[in-house]
Amino acid sequence: MIPNSLLAGILFLGSVFASPLSDQRPLGHEALSSTADADIANTAGSQRGLSGRFLHITDLHPDRLYKNGASTSDDVSCHRGEGRAGYFGAEGTECDAPLALINETFRWIENNLKGEIDFVIWTGDSARHDNDLKNPRTPDEVISLNEFIADKFVDAFKRPEAPHTLSIPVIPTLGNNDIMPHNILADGPNKWTKHYLDVWTRFIPEHQRHSFVEGGWFTSEVIPNQLAVISLNTMYFFDSNSAVDGCADKSEPGYEHMEWLRVQLKILRSRGMKAILIGHVPPARTSSKQNWDETCWQKYTLWVHQYRDVVVGSAYGHMNIDHFMLQDSRKIEIVDDFEASSSDIPAKGLSDRVGVQSRSEYLSSLRKDWSQMPSPPDDLSIMEELMGESPPGSETPSKISKKKRKKFYKKIGGPWAERYSVSLVSPSLVPNYFPTLRVVEYNITGLEGVATWAENSSDLSQERSHETDDGFIDDNFADEETPENSGKKKKKKKKPNFKVPEPPSPSAPPGPAYSNQPLTWLNYTQYFANLTRIYEELAELEQSTNTTNQFIEESDEEIYKDLFSFEVEYDTKDHIYKMDDLTVRSFFKLATRAADNFADGSEGEEADSDDDDDDDDDDGSTVTKKKNLVWRAFLERAFVKYMSYDELDDIE
Ligand SMILES: *[C@@H]1O[C@H](CO)[C@@H](O)[C@H](O)[C@H]1NC(C)=O
Ligand SMILES: *[C@@H]1O[C@H](CO)[C@@H](O)[C@H](O)[C@H]1NC(C)=O
Numbered sequence: 001m002i003p004n005s006l007l008a009g010i011l012f013l014g015s016v017f018a019s020p021l022s023d024q025r026p027l028g029h030e031a032l033s034s035t036a037d038a039d040i041a042n043t044a045g046s047q048r049g050l051s052g053r054f055l056h057i058t059d060l061h062p063d064r065l066y067k068n069g070a071s072t073s074d075d076v077s078c079h080r081g082e083g084r085a086g087y088f089g090a091e092g093t094e095c096d097a098p099l100a101l102i103n104e105t106f107r108w109i110e111n112n113l114k115g116e117i118d119f120v121i122w123t124g125d126s127a128r129h130d131n132d133l134k135n136p137r138t139p140d141e142v143i144s145l146n147e148f149i150a151d152k153f154v155d156a157f158k159r160p161e162a163p164h165t166l167s168i169p170v171i172p173t174l175g176n177n178d179i180m181p182h183n184i185l186a187d188g189p190n191k192w193t194k195h196y197l198d199v200w201t202r203f204i205p206e207h208q209r210h211s212f213v214e215g216g217w218f219t220s221e222v223i224p225n226q227l228a229v230i231s232l233n234t235m236y237f238f239d240s241n242s243a244v245d246g247c248a249d250k251s252e253p254g255y256e257h258m259e260w261l262r263v264q265l266k267i268l269r270s271r272g273m274k275a276i277l278i279g280h281v282p283p284a285r286t287s288s289k290q291n292w293d294e295t296c297w298q299k300y301t302l303w304v305h306q307y308r309d310v311v312v313g314s315a316y317g318h319m320n321i322d323h324f325m326l327q328d329s330r331k332i333e334i335v336d337d338f339e340a341s342s343s344d345i346p347a348k349g350l351s352d353r354v355g356v357q358s359r360s361e362y363l364s365s366l367r368k369d370w371s372q373m374p375s376p377p378d379d380l381s382i383m384e385e386l387m388g389e390s391p392p393g394s395e396t397p398s399k400i401s402k403k404k405r406k407k408f409y410k411k412i413g414g415p416w417a418e419r420y421s422v423s424l425v426s427p428s429l430v431p432n433y434f435p436t437l438r439v440v441e442y443n444i445t446g447l448e449g450v451a452t453w454a455e456n457s458s459d460l461s462q463e464r465s466h467e468t469d470d471g472f473i474d475d476n477f478a479d480e481e482t483p484e485n486s487g488k489k490k491k492k493k494k495k496p497n498f499k500v501p502e503p504p505s506p507s508a509p510p511g512p513a514y515s516n517q518p519l520t521w522l523n524y525t526q527y528f529a530n531l532t533r534i535y536e537e538l539a540e541l542e543q544s545t546n547t548t549n550q551f552i553e554e555s556d557e558e559i560y561k562d563l564f565s566f567e568v569e570y571d572t573k574d575h576i577y578k579m580d581d582l583t584v585r586s587f588f589k590l591a592t593r594a595a596d597n598f599a600d601g602s603e604g605e606e607a608d609s610d611d612d613d614d615d616d617d618d619d620g621s622t623v624t625k626k627k628n629l630v631w632r633a634f635l636e637r638a639f640v641k642y643m644s645y646d647e648l649d650d651i652e
């Protein structure tokens with residue numbers, strides 16, 4: 001890194017940085033052409049109407065011990081020694097995030113996203129890792145780092161007229177590093193749920209406070225009477241939490257959590273509302289990795305399948321790599337009605353290994369699972385036809401293709417692929433690769449006039465304080481049938497000791513996760529801060545500037561700040577992913593495209609050989625190796641484009 005003194009002269013190059021932030025306005029021309037509205041929204045501190053976007057930020061890992069210029073080796077974690085730890089973080093390492101990165105990230109969010117988004121989901125791990133033996137964490141430090149981040153959100157989204165209140169809702173969730181010892185959280189109420197009730201007091205609706213202390217879970221109505229975000233406490237599902245044991249036993253908090261979730265979804269269905277599920281640890285389940293206790297995965301998959309008319313989507317963090325996973329309802333083995341297709345036992349106990357190696361294994365196993373999903377008839381072009389709403393200029397399909405289509409639909413749960421549900425994982429802000437965050441756009445057609453959270457936030461807390469207070473033991477909603485007829489089927493499965501959620505009414509149209517309608521997720525844009533570029537620019541300035549003068553350090557900070565910004569990494573509508581929207585069948589399609597290994601001789605989407613700029617095919621063996629462009633892009637994006645494809649080339 002550059003010594004502070006070297007930067008002194010840079011101060012005078014102010015014009016170089018004339019307006020880096022306004023040049024980087026991320027939300028496209030449409031959003032910005034209505035600058036008048038945006039200005040009004042900003043000055044009023046609350047929005048007029050919805051903008052149809054939300055921010056997903058995760059795994060910030062602030063670290064007050066981080067030292068600019070320290071060693072990045074694992075034993076010192078950028079706390080000591082000398083090395084390449086940069087001012088905004090040590091990209092491509094396991095070091096945590098310096099406060100400078102946190103501060104500049106929130107400054108960027110305030111400058112670029114405030115007034116442009118409707119709510120924030122913040123999926124945990126807002127304290128440093130406990131990985132420095134010389135500086136073990138303390139509970140006070142963990143809480144204080146979380147308070148620091150909570151204050152940052154309030155600061156970024158405060159209403160000018162009332163600086164202690166928020167203009168949009170922010171929904172946090174507990175990460176496995178937000179507690180001590182990490183991963184371990186016992187049944188509530190406990191000191192951690194009580195602490196976080198305080199830390200998150202501005203984010204947890206009044207009437208949810210009781211339920212939050214019980215289990216660290218809560219619901220926030222981010223668009224009153226339309227959309228709720230359900231913050232799951234995945235610590236009770238997490239296989240590495242040795243203080244609890246899954247979701248099957250009535251005495252376990254995981255069981256209680258699932259009961260609570262079922263009731264929330266039932267209430268939302270009865271009110272005609274939709275839900276976004278968020279959590280820290282995602283329900284990863286492949287042959288190389290399983291994050292959740294299997295009993296929790298089983299219930300979760302059953303719940304989201306039965307409430308597929310309610311759940312809009314699910315978003316998680318923790319893994320630090322950008323990817324998604326499909327939950328297959330035919331893997332549900334806890335109820336008779338669902339035929340589990342196989343008894344593949346997922347892997348256990350690999351949960352906490354990090355690093356590119358194990359992440360690569362995991363991604364390979366995801367791809368393997370995708371390649372075993374039902375394949376569309378013949379080839380991708382027919383699949384495009386099947387999955388398209390109404391193929392332009394298409395003729396009436398022949399009887400054969402009609403039959404094939406029917407067969408394929410049967411395998412994937414109908415034209416909307418309702419056999420599956422999807423969980424999205426955003427990569428981290430902490431620069432294991434590059435710092436990154438995600439803006440999701442959703443459909444607000446027909447929601448133009450609805451009341452927003454800002455307009456109604458105070459009303460809501462009063463209005464419903466008596467209604468759903470004890471959601472998870474609400475007798476009004478404890479009227480679902482347990483399947484009594486299971487004996488008839490002569491299967492040796494046990495009768496479930498829990499209430500099986502009712503499926504959507506047969507007349508209900510497919511939900512927003514399955515067909516594009518109000519609240520459906522349409523696309524997302526992944527932003528990243530290219531620390532390599534930022535540090536190179538600093539180095540260039542160092543060379544072109546006379547640095548013999550000494551200035552106060554504050555001016556250096558200004559210079560650093562002006563160089564920092566996020567830029568677009570990719571978006572889901574781009575020329576590679578080409579996703580029409582973020583519905584389940586769009587992800588099914590993407591997964592199928594990424595998994596295609598051209599084994600059937602189809603052309604697929606391999607890279608053009610002229611595109612291949614590297615000449616190291618000379619050794620012969622790989623000359624004719626086809627590359628699947630979608631898989632290649634998926635891998636690059638998994639690691640936030642920090643690694644070149646050559647480094648990832650071996651991941652099959
Ligand atoms: C970050 O912001 C906090 C205030 O929120 C301030 O106290 C701290 O000095 C800042 N740190 C850096 C490195 O900018
Ligand atoms: C929102 O608040 C306004 C004014 O306080 C009220 O008229 C309206 O009915 C409220 N809407 C909802 C959905 O609560």
Ligand SMILES: *[C@@H]1O[C@H](CO)[C@@H](O)[C@H](O)[C@H]1NC(C)=O
Pocket residue numbers: 443444445516517518522
């Ligand atoms: C939103 O959903 C409606 C259907 O309710 C659809 O007509 C419209 O095209 C969707 N909007 C976008 C931007 O996809």
Ligand SMILES: *[C@@H]1O[C@H](CO)[C@@H](O)[C@H](O)[C@H]1NC(C)=O
Pocket residue numbers: 028441522523524525571573
């Ligand atoms: C996301 O989809 C909406 C609606 O189709 C569109 O207006 C917007 O430009 C898209 N954003 C990106 C980044 O593609």
Ligand SMILES: *[C@@H]1O[C@H](CO)[C@@H](O)[C@H](O)[C@H]1NC(C)=O
Pocket residue numbers: 530532533534536640641642
């Ligand atoms: C990041 O910046 C470096 C240096 O400017 C550049 O070579 C690299 O391509 C950039 N990475 C991405 C993903 O844009």
Ligand SMILES: *[C@@H]1O[C@H](CO)[C@@H](O)[C@H](O)[C@H]1NC(C)=O
Pocket residue numbers: 546547548
């Ligand atoms: C830098 O400044 C010193 C004295 O202030 C001067 O002697 C030297 O020539 C300058 N170097 C450049 C490259 O401008």
